[in-house]
Amino acid sequence: MNAPRTLLDKLWNRHEIVRGDEGTSLLWVDRHLVHEGSHHAFRKLSERNLPVAHPELTVAVVDHYAPTRHRDRITDPAQKRMIDTLEENARRHGLTCFGLDDPRQGIVHVIGPEQGLTLPGLLINCGDSHTSTHGAFGALAFGIGATEVAHVLATQTIWQSRPKAMRIRIEGTAGPGVGAKDFALGWIARLGADGAHGHAIEYAGSAVRALSMEGRMTLCNLSIEGGGRLGMIAPDETTLAYLEGRPRAPAGDEWQRACAEWLALTSDDGAAFDREVTIDAAEIAPIVTWGTSPEDALPIDGHVPDPAKLAPREADNVRDALDYMGLTAGQKLAGTPVDQVFIGSCTNARIEDLRAAAAVLAGRRSRVPGMVSPGSTAVKARAEAEGLDRIFIEAGLDWVGSGCSMCVAMNGDIAAPGSRVASTTNRNFKGRQGRGARTHLMSPVMVAAAAVTGALTDVRPLLKGRKP
Amino acid sequence: MKGWTRHEGMAAGLPQENIDTDQLIPARFMSAPRSEGYGKFLLHDLRFDADGTPRDFPLGPGTSVVVTRRNFGSGSSREAAVYALVDFGIRVVVAPSFGDIFASNAVNNGLLPARVTPEMAEQLLGQLAAGPVRVVADLETGRIRIGDESVPFDLVRSWRDKLINGWDDIDLTLRHRAEIATFAERYRRASPWTWPRGTG
Ligand code: SF4
Numbered sequence: 001m002n003a004p005r006t007l008l009d010k011l012w013n014r015h016e017i018v019r020g021d022e023g024t025s026l027l028w029v030d031r032h033l034v035h036e037g038s039h040h041a042f043r044k045l046s047e048r049n050l051p052v053a054h055p056e057l058t059v060a061v062v063d064h065y066a067p068t069r070h071r072d073r074i075t076d077p078a079q080k081r082m083i084d085t086l087e088e089n090a091r092r093h094g095l096t097c098f099g100l101d102d103p104r105q106g107i108v109h110v111i112g113p114e115q116g117l118t119l120p121g122l123l124i125n126c127g128d129s130h131t132s133t134h135g136a137f138g139a140l141a142f143g144i145g146a147t148e149v150a151h152v153l154a155t156q157t158i159w160q161s162r163p164k165a166m167r168i169r170i171e172g173t174a175g176p177g178v179g180a181k182d183f184a185l186g187w188i189a190r191l192g193a194d195g196a197h198g199h200a201i202e203y204a205g206s207a208v209r210a211l212s213m214e215g216r217m218t219l220c221n222l223s224i225e226g227g228g229r230l231g232m233i234a235p236d237e238t239t240l241a242y243l244e245g246r247p248r249a250p251a252g253d254e255w256q257r258a259c260a261e262w263l264a265l266t267s268d269d270g271a272a273f274d275r276e277v278t279i280d281a282a283e284i285a286p287i288v289t290w291g292t293s294p295e296d297a298l299p300i301d302g303h304v305p306d307p308a309k310l311a312p313r314e315a316d317n318v319r320d321a322l323d324y325m326g327l328t329a330g331q332k333l334a335g336t337p338v339d340q341v342f343i344g345s346c347t348n349a350r351i352e353d354l355r356a357a358a359a360v361l362a363g364r365r366s367r368v369p370g371m372v373s374p375g376s377t378a379v380k381a382r383a384e385a386e387g388l389d390r391i392f393i394e395a396g397l398d399w400v401g402s403g404c405s406m407c408v409a410m411n412g413d414i415a416a417p418g419s420r421v422a423s424t425t426n427r428n429f430k431g432r433q434g435r436g437a438r439t440h441l442m443s444p445v446m447v448a449a450a451a452v453t454g455a456l457t458d459v460r461p462l463l464k465g466r467k468p
Numbered sequence: 469m470k471g472w473t474r475h476e477g478m479a480a481g482l483p484q485e486n487i488d489t490d491q492l493i494p495a496r497f498m499s500a501p502r503s504e505g506y507g508k509f510l511l512h513d514l515r516f517d518a519d520g521t522p523r524d525f526p527l528g529p530g531t532s533v534v535v536t537r538r539n540f541g542s543g544s545s546r547e548a549a550v551y552a553l554v555d556f557g558i559r560v561v562v563a564p565s566f567g568d569i570f571a572s573n574a575v576n577n578g579l580l581p582a583r584v585t586p587e588m589a590e591q592l593l594g595q596l597a598a599g600p601v602r603v604v605a606d607l608e609t610g611r612i613r614i615g616d617e618s619v620p621f622d623l624v625r626s627w628r629d630k631l632i633n634g635w636d637d638i639d640l641t642l643r644h645r646a647e648i649a650t651f652a653e654r655y656r657r658a659s660p661w662t663w664p665r666g667t668g
Contacts, residue, residue: 028648142569145573147577151637157641429490
């Protein structure tokens with residue numbers, strides 16, 4: 001009998017064309033997603049006069065610079081140039097491009113699954129680190145840099161050294177108000193922002209199985225924030241139910257055949273992992289970050305660290321983070337006033353995220369200004385059909401168009417220096433949401449709670465009598 | 469890209485953890501064409517006040533080697549972070565760990581991500597505490613000498629070869645054209661569903 005194999009082994013072997021030295025392989029790429037940021041790569045391609053090898057496997061979308069308001073008149077010339085350049089490159093190479101007025105437009109990691117471009121068993125690349133999101137479907141999905149984007153465009157392949165296999169099991173049942181975002185920030189706080197360095201993470205366990213596809217995408221999305229090369233979850237009935245009938249997913253006989261292949265994409269019993277971690281879901285509380293790295297995360301009832309109680313090097317880091325964040329050593333996290341809220345990004349702007357936030361906000365007012373940017377134009381339409389937009393607007397928040405928006409602050413949606421933002425995004429790096437802006441990462445329900453109270457708050461009491 | 473085996477230059481210490489790619493180059497600069505040179509954007513918000521006044525900062529015009537703490541280059545896949553370092557004149561970054569995507573972007577641009585143990589990084593930072601020091605990085609021997617300290621660094625062999633020879637992956641891959649074509653044909657026959665519906 002063959003030795004038991006991990007999901008990583010199975011996916012890797014499927015795609016391996018050439019095995020080079022030292023575990024470096026040339027892999028076939030099934031889907032290549034490009035966005036405005038890919039301009040360096042297209043330039044490299046035209047410098048060498050190379051065509052796109054497989055335009056039918058390459059899809060372009062406008063997201064990073066997408067304006068969320070007044071889409072028909074972009075006033076910033078640099079933003080307009082970035083969007084025009086992408087559309088021009090797509091036209092020249094015959095790529096499908098979801099532009100600003102296309103109903104399929106949205107954040108690249110939201111639209112891939114939504115359109116059925118993302119499927120189990122595929123290898124998916126995109127010049128964006130959160131490509132790990134697509135691993136939620138049992139795909140080998142990872143972000144690449146511009147030189148590699150040019151390489152995939154030119155050859156439909158990528159050289160990669162095989163990562164080590166790591167399994168994170170999350171077992172048991174999470175309490176109310178606790179979900180995928182808390183699972184992710186929880187393990188990153190425990191293992192560190194480079195805790196999964198060099199590893200491909202497979203998430204398993206009953207709490208992961210119980211997650212919807214939206215939750216699984218949130219979990220895999222944040223793999224990169226813990227240093228993982230990619231994150232993935234074996235496909236199951238939940239995966240199939242999400243994909244059936246999606247525009248680009250297989251149909252008919254092909255669908256049946258695909259499903260049979262997909263359900264075999266699991267780690268075999270007894271497969272060896274280089275590293276295993278187990279987490280008890282019941283022990284996880286709603287989590288918020290306090291510092292400038294995603295590893296600086298604590299349960300909402302926690303206190304920020306006190307440098308006086310730490311070893312010198314760690315103390316330096318904490319002091320620097322507290323200083324940037326405008327927090328006092330040892331202070332309680334709950335009750336810290338926020339200036340604004342943001343619900344959006346490829347981490348937490350899918351329909352389920354918006355429903356959860358709306359469940360907290362319904363019939364309540366936000367004490368601070370804020371923005372809700374749906375993950376895609378399709379999510380926006382769906383939310384409007386369900387009346388979620390009314391809830392946000394009546395709470396006093398801005399309901400805007402879809403794009404990366406304040407996750408990366410490239411499109412003009414930016415927080416002022418010193419402004420404290422409760423945010424559903426993925427990075428609390430210095431300056432990420434604008435120079436000097438202070439980002440606290442948390443789940444959509446926790447952002448909604450911060451809106452309602454104007455401060456970092458435990459959402460759980462606000463959920464009483466409501467269905468999140 | 470030009471290959472190299474030995475680099476001699478001035479090293480500076482950046483004793484911080486988690487210097488992410490958003491710090492290496494803030495997003496607002498990323499729409500600039502590369503031809504402008506990205507060196508001026510490097511660590512911009514750490515090097516300059518909001519009004520553009522330069523701050524006292526360890527990295528000077530002559531710096532070509534940076535020694536720093538864990539998780540350097542974590543975060544976004546933006547290769548622009550590497551362009552900023554390279555255009556500034558940096559050839560080597562020494563740290564206990566790097567963001568994965570950053571490290572491969574670095575190698576694709578001739579920048580050496582030299583991995584050392586946390587203890588060694590601290591030793592080297594100690595040497596640099598008083599200011600920049602001459603250093604030699606050698607890809608053949610896999611060692612870095614700063615002041616009185618000589619330490620080994622980790623680098624996978626395929627990356628070392630690439631840095632030394634200045635290889636370009638596209639050229640390398642196009643030599644495998646026939647294997648790729650054979651693979652694609654067999655693969656598509658075995659799993660036709662891997663091509664998106666509605667494409668030829
Ligand atoms: S939403 Fe943020 S993290 Fe996601 S793709 Fe856009 S910029 Fe990247």
